[in-house]
Amino acid sequence: MRVLVTGGAGYLGTHTCVALMSAGHTVVAFDNLSNSSREGLRRASQLVGQHVPLIEGDLLDPAALEEAIHATQPDAVVHFAGLKAVGESSARPLRYFDTNVSGTLNLLGAMDALSVRRIIFSSSATVYGATEAVPAREDHALLATNPYGRTKIMVEEILQDLAAADRRWSIGILRYFNPVGAHPSGKVGEDPRGVPSNLVPFVGQVAVGRQKMVSVYGDDYPTIDGTGVRDYIHVMDLAEGHVAALARVAATSGVNVWNLGTGRGHSVLEVINTYADISRQPVPYRIVGRRPGDAAVSYADPSKAERELGWTASREIAEMIEDHWRWQSTNPDGYGD
DSSP states (O other), rough: OOOEETHHHHHHHHHHHHHHHTTTTTTEEEOOOOOOOOOHHHHHHHHHHHOEEEEEEEOHHHHHHHHHHHHOOOOOEEEEOOOOHHHHHHHHHHHHHHIIIHHHHHHHHHHHHOOOOOEEEEEGGGGGGGGOOOSSSSSSSOOOOHHHHHHHHHHHHHHHHHHHHOOOOOOEEEEEEEEEETTSSSSSSOSSSSSSOOOOHHHHHHHTSSSSSSEEEOSSSSSSSSSOOOOOOOOHHHHHHHHHHHHHOOOOOOEEEEESOOOEEEEEHHHHHHHHHHHHHSSOOEEEOTTTTSSSEOBBOOOOHHHHOOOOOOOOOOHHHHHHHHHHOOOOOTOOO
């Protein structure tokens, strides 16, 4: 299939481009490069021996989206592009609703105008909120506690309504649980602009000396060591989940929702200590107050994806951290651009 990947130059986008091309698909990336890198796509192209074209454009530019779809003539779109920092979304909610919701409406309008009606949407476990109901299943109530999560719920609702109104659409919604790691080659990885907002990339930067110390938000949760427990999934398992979802979307119509996770949780201190052991570098941390809205424990029930997509996450936490450290230690400044 020909696949247009929005946000294709970003962390998840580059790894998914590698997985899609390795599975025989042809890929074109669409990205505004605000939190991504041309170098990442160049390296992804090297890994698979196939060039990944980049169309530079923005979700908030409907004409650019129509031009990209017209030029690409894709069979399907994988939609990653958007803003994703929970804390920033609370400080700048209008920016998040504009980019994530209005931008997706622009994309869907351009797709519909050009009769492209297959899409995989990048959602998030954030939609489940701070619920204590674990493992999280796709039929659980959606209770996002921040603007970022609410943008994901809004887009999911738009996609549900679109599929109900027009049976020609085939839509896959993938709810991610904490993607981490890097391609095992160490050539492609996560290179966030500014201070990382997620745990593993921040820990990696502490290990290479770019950050001084990890802040652990609370150590009084009812967990094995008092710190929050989360479901971490290797980015390549996640990317392969998109390949499996694309095959299902190509063969069906309507809308389907799948969790992509391991079904197991690891605590913040477990991740920090494992990273220190694997990297053989000190990872100092300090305990600070809880963040509002954080759940004690969050992990997926991924059985629906296994049953319907034939997909399971196969990589354990040690492999996730080994691959992340290989990337971080050989690229201490990221892509350098």
